[in-house]
Amino acid sequence: MRAGFTSIRRTLYCLTRVVIAWILARKNKLLPLRASNMESFVDDVRDANASYAASFTAQESPGRAGQRLLVLTCMDSRIVPHALFGMKEGDMKVIRNAGGQLNPEVLKDIIIASHLLDCDRIVILPHTRCAMASMPLAAMQSCLTEVSGLDFSTFEPRVIEDAYGTLRQDVLTLKQHALIKAGIAIQGGIYNVDDGTIEWVD
Numbered sequence: 001m002r003a004g005f006t007s008i009r010r011t012l013y014c015l016t017r018v019v020i021a022w023i024l025a026r027k028n029k030l031l032p033l034r035a036s037n038m039e040s041f042v043d044d045v046r047d048a049n050a051s052y053a054a055s056f057t058a059q060e061s062p063g064r065a066g067q068r069l070l071v072l073t074c075m076d077s078r079i080v081p082h083a084l085f086g087m088k089e090g091d092m093k094v095i096r097n098a099g100g101q102l103n104p105e106v107l108k109d110i111i112i113a114s115h116l117l118d119c120d121r122i123v124i125l126p127h128t129r130c131a132m133a134s135m136p137l138a139a140m141q142s143c144l145t146e147v148s149g150l151d152f153s154t155f156e157p158r159v160i161e162d163a164y165g166t167l168r169q170d171v172l173t174l175k176q177h178a179l180i181k182a183g184i185a186i187q188g189g190i191y192n193v194d195d196g197t198i199e200w201v202d
């Protein structure tokens with residue numbers, strides 16, 4: 001009985017999140033793209049890209065990090081990394097994933113960037129109200145199963161149970177890694193999606 005009730009609660013939770021996201025998107029006109037298939041998506045963005053290209057001025061931007069900065073942050077659509085740091089094309093490297101978390105593949109990218117791409121300053125920047133910190137792993141697996149009908153019981157993304165603890169550990173892991181270039185600055189921060197500020201975390 002309790003298991004059934006829990007399942008109903010998770011279903012309602014998932015459905016509520018989907019409905020709220022849809023309502024907010026409609027309210028903020030965040031769904032201008034038809035995008036029911038890739039062909040219509042290309043049609044939708046063609047004009048926008050043509051406009052962007054017509055005023056393109058970044059031909060001389062460096063392929064390395066001009067401001068010697070690399071940011072690891074979440075793929076959350078509310079985060080616009082260059083804008084929040086006042087950067088432009090060519091200024092910094094950005095690595096994004098679910099939660100803005102360090103993982104073995106990201107670690108390899110950062111090691112390469114520290115040695116070969118002029119990244120002497122590294123910021124790990126997760127954010128407030130992150131989906132990866134909104135529920136424990138079992139609930140996320142159930143939620144994914146509910147919305148997809150697929151079996152997610154062995155799918156184990158790294159969810160965030162302690163935002164500050166996870167961030168501090170990721171910063172420490174980078175600082176202590178034997179292959180990171182010596183002498184670079186590594187800093188953690190949490191971006192506030194409600195007011196655009198960053199809380200720097202030591």
Ligand SMILES: [Zn+2]
Pocket residue numbers: 074075076098099100127129130131132
């Ligand atoms: Zn996030």
